[in-house]
Amino acid sequence: MMSFTADWLALREPADAAARDGDLLARAARLCAGEAAPVIVDLGCGTGATVRALGPLVPQDACWRLVDNDNRLLVAACAAAGERAEPYCRDLADIEALPLAGAHLVTASALLDLVSGGWLARLVGRLARAGTGFYAALSYDGLMEWMPPDPEDGEVIAAFNAHQATDKGLGPALGPAAGGAAAESFAAAGYTVETRRSPWRLEDGAGALRAELAAGVGRAAGEMGHAGAGDWVRRRRAGDAATRCIVGHLDMLATMPALHREAA
Numbered sequence: 001m002m003s004f005t006a007d008w009l010a011l012r013e014p015a016d017a018a019a020r021d022g023d024l025l026a027r028a029a030r031l032c033a034g035e036a037a038p039v040i041v042d043l044g045c046g047t048g049a050t051v052r053a054l055g056p057l058v059p060q061d062a063c064w065r066l067v068d069n070d071n072r073l074l075v076a077a078c079a080a081a082g083e084r085a086e087p088y089c090r091d092l093a094d095i096e097a098l099p100l101a102g103a104h105l106v107t108a109s110a111l112l113d114l115v116s117g118g119w120l121a122r123l124v125g126r127l128a129r130a131g132t133g134f135y136a137a138l139s140y141d142g143l144m145e146w147m148p149p150d151p152e153d154g155e156v157i158a159a160f161n162a163h164q165a166t167d168k169g170l171g172p173a174l175g176p177a178a179g180g181a182a183a184e185s186f187a188a189a190g191y192t193v194e195t196r197r198s199p200w201r202l203e204d205g206a207g208a209l210r211a212e213l214a215a216g217v218g219r220a221a222g223e224m225g226h227a228g229a230g231d232w233v234r235r236r237r238a239g240d241a242a243t244r245c246i247v248g249h250l251d252m253l254a255t256m257p258a259l260h261r262e263a264a
């Protein structure tokens, strides 16, 4: 099982906020418009990044059901969501136990690349039964570009991407294939699906995030047996003043057309 620290989530949040597609975010929020106390379920909420991104766009009396298996992160997320937050310290593996009943919108960010195809299929099945809309931001798509280039970039990134597809606690992870697989699964279940690219563009001012990212990429590549990963990290970190980095992500909004929703 993977664990995510509050420090890492805080470091990445400004880059995530800048990268999220604003149009899909606003349209996700509109699924709650006109509802009294709409219910939003955030899966793998971490410290509440989705609450901070979406919260200002939804009715103030929205009730957030926040789901994570890390209680320390969950406490921080509840503080972000205010009085109407409901914490669910749960393993996402048990889809039938997730508190999705009556939800107007289900959200996830930086989560889908951790899940397996089987988990995704079960989630889609459960959401489709009720016609619930789903907004998933910032699924890593496998594209990573460092500038200036290093001769080892290609191999290190390939090893990192292979690591992304190992089991993160929910079955063999979809990793870089997650965004496309989610779009296909929701469309096959009758949803209208839109996707937008939401890359991180880590330039001036993002040195600390680039350094941690390089360390994480190198660690994962090393675990996959790439012998030069440690040296790659040292070169990347030593030359950071001149380094830029782009990391590809996909945002997705899946909505059930009203006709299907009424029939569900």
Ligand SMILES: C[S@@+](CC[C@H](N)C(=O)[O-])C[C@H]1O[C@@H](n2cnc3c(N)ncnc32)[C@H](O)[C@@H]1O
Pocket (backbone or CB within 6 Å): 003, 004, 009, 043, 044, 045, 046, 047, 048, 049, 050, 067, 068, 069, 070, 073, 090, 091, 092, 093, 108, 109, 110, 111, 114, 168, 169, 170
């Ligand atoms: C990459 S973090 C993203 C957190 C947050 N959504 C954000 O965008 O900052 C993934 C989150 O999913 C949670 N998570 C991963 N696997 C989980 C599982 N099997 N059950 C419950 N939560 C899980 C982690 O604890 C972490 O908070």
